[in-house]
Amino acid sequence: MGTADVEAVWRIESAQIVAALTRFTGDFGLAEDAAQEAVAEALVSWPRAAPANPAGWLMATARRRAIDAIRRRTALQDRYALLAADPAVDQEIDPDRIDDDVLALMFVSCHPVLSREARVALTLRVVGGLSSEEIARAFQVPVPTVQARITRGKKRIAAAGVPFELPPAGERRERLGGVLSVLYVIFTEGSTATSGDRLLRPDVAYEAIRLARTLAALQPDEPEVHGLLALCELTAARFPARTGPDGTPVLLEDQDRRLWDFSAIRRGLAALARASTRGLGPYGLQAAIAAVHASAPSVEATDWDRIVLLYEALGRVTPSPVVELNRAVAVAMASGPVQALAIVDELIASDRLPGSHLVPTVRGELLARLGRRPEARAELELAARLCANQRERSVLLRKAAALD
Numbered sequence: 001m002g003t004a005d006v007e008a009v010w011r012i013e014s015a016q017i018v019a020a021l022t023r024f025t026g027d028f029g030l031a032e033d034a035a036q037e038a039v040a041e042a043l044v045s046w047p048r049a050a051p052a053n054p055a056g057w058l059m060a061t062a063r064r065r066a067i068d069a070i071r072r073r074t075a076l077q078d079r080y081a082l083l084a085a086d087p088a089v090d091q092e093i094d095p096d097r098i099d100d101d102v103l104a105l106m107f108v109s110c111h112p113v114l115s116r117e118a119r120v121a122l123t124l125r126v127v128g129g130l131s132s133e134e135i136a137r138a139f140q141v142p143v144p145t146v147q148a149r150i151t152r153g154k155k156r157i158a159a160a161g162v163p164f165e166l167p168p169a170g171e172r173r174e175r176l177g178g179v180l181s182v183l184y185v186i187f188t189e190g191s192t193a194t195s196g197d198r199l200l201r202p203d204v205a206y207e208a209i210r211l212a213r214t215l216a217a218l219q220p221d222e223p224e225v226h227g228l229l230a231l232c233e234l235t236a237a238r239f240p241a242r243t244g245p246d247g248t249p250v251l252l253e254d255q256d257r258r259l260w261d262f263s264a265i266r267r268g269l270a271a272l273a274r275a276s277t278r279g280l281g282p283y284g285l286q287a288a289i290a291a292v293h294a295s296a297p298s299v300e301a302t303d304w305d306r307i308v309l310l311y312e313a314l315g316r317v318t319p320s321p322v323v324e325l326n327r328a329v330a331v332a333m334a335s336g337p338v339q340a341l342a343i344v345d346e347l348i349a350s351d352r353l354p355g356s357h358l359v360p361t362v363r364g365e366l367l368a369r370l371g372r373r374p375e376a377r378a379e380l381e382l383a384a385r386l387c388a389n390q391r392e393r394s395v396l397l398r399k400a401a402a403l404d
Contacts, residue, residue: 005050006042013055014129015214017062019101022164025066028108029154032126034069038062102127103218104166106211109153110179113160118153119182121146127214128207138204139189140196173222179215180228180283183208187232191239195388199249205236216271227275227284233268234290237261249395253299265294285314304334321352325362337366357386361396368403377403 014035021031038061042054051057109122124130124138132150136143167175190205212229219225241255272291275284289310296302311327324347332340344363353359364379380400387393 002047003043005054006039006046009054009058010039010042011129013058015102015105015127017055017059018126019105020059021062021066022105022108023101024063025070026164028126028157028162028164030066030069031062032154034062034065037065100166102214104164106179106215106218107167107172107175108157108162108164110175110182111157111160111162112175112178113156113162114153115149116182116185118149118156119178120185121149122153123182123211124186124207125150128211130207134203138201140193176219176222176225180224183212183215183232184228184283186211187235191235192392193389197390198247199243199389199391200239202236202239205232205239208232209236223275223278224281224283226271227281227287230268230271230275230287231283231290233264233271234287234294237264237268237294243391247391249391251395252293257297260294268294280313282314282318285310285317289314299333302333304330308334321347321350322358325353325358328366329362332366332369337369341366341370355386357383357392357396359383360386364396364399368399373403376400 187208328343360383367376384396
């Protein structure tokens with residue numbers, strides 16, 4: 001077995017291994033470190049002699065590393081004795097505990113005591129099984145930055161005495177929002193990279209979808225979990241048509257919809273149906289908007305009036321300037337650019353999205369439709385200067401040049 005095999009096993013089994021070790025040791029940081037040491041040993045050992053049960057091998061090796069670490073902590077001899085004597089530790093992962101353990105791991109890695117960056121890094125590391133190098137590539141930050149976030153996150157969890165357990169029922173739904181927001185941030189970075197020379201980072205987006213599917217299986221009665229999964233599936237369905245062969249972005253009106261992933265659309269619509277059982281929340285409403293796009297044969301045939309209504313509902317549930325900006329785009333398609341421009345100008349007057357390239361992008365498009373070409377070009381050039389993604393910037397500059 002080579003490196004790719006080790007990585008594949010780790011990606012599948014890492015959450016269960018770290019979760020089980022955390023339950024055994026009561027130490028989240030120790031469990032994650034021991035699991036990483038087991039992977040490092042597997043990279044050396046498996047090419048010479050592949051184990052019959054790779055997941056069991058990783059678990060047993062990580063357990064030994066955890067015991068060694070505890071033995072070195074002289075103040076924790078009692079815990080070591082208890083751990084070493086526990087016959088359950090010598091068993092493979094208990095399938096009856098996997099669901100609760102993985103869910104508890106998600107809640108720990110997304111705990112409110114952590115910064116958003118630390119939550120994202122820890123979730124991708126301990127639940128998703130990504131390496132520090134993979135996380136760094138995904139978010140275009142140096143590897144030491146990711147490693148520091150992970151280290152500080154584990155120390156913060158230890159210092160706060162965060163227990164490895166599911167939150168009480170009354171607290172779980174409130175905390176679930178934090179878990180969903182982390183998965184949403186991960187998916188959003190994959191679907192439109194904030195910086196770099198690629199519009200999409202599909203590996204990051206698909207990892208978020210995998211984690212959302214896991215969460216939906218663990219929390220089947222939570223509509224918003226299915227809402228987030230639906231949003232991710234329906235958005236990712238358009239990935240194959242969003243860029244050309246050379247990575248150049250393809251605008252929605254120019255996309256070949258035959259390239260869309262219709263299996264993902266079906267999965268997304270099924271998840272949206274489950275999310276609709278008790279009324280749609282913020283993620284469900286965004287998924288419903290994505291579903292309108294997914295079912296339309298063209299931009300012109302899209303039900304823009306319904307999209308406007310959905311954005312109005314979303315704005316009432318979770319008001320934000322980004323929602324208002326997206327509503328302006330839908331209003332422009334449904335009713336024309338004059339009404340939409342008024343919405344955008346109000347956003348500018350309130351200075352609710354300072355420094356964002358999105359506002360001048362939309363304003364430039366609206367001005368171009370109104371025939372105000374010099375103003376439109378100035379807005380699009382401003383958007384290009386503010387945009388950190390090279391692919392998006394090139395599109396904005398081409399649009400600006402076309403207005404000459």
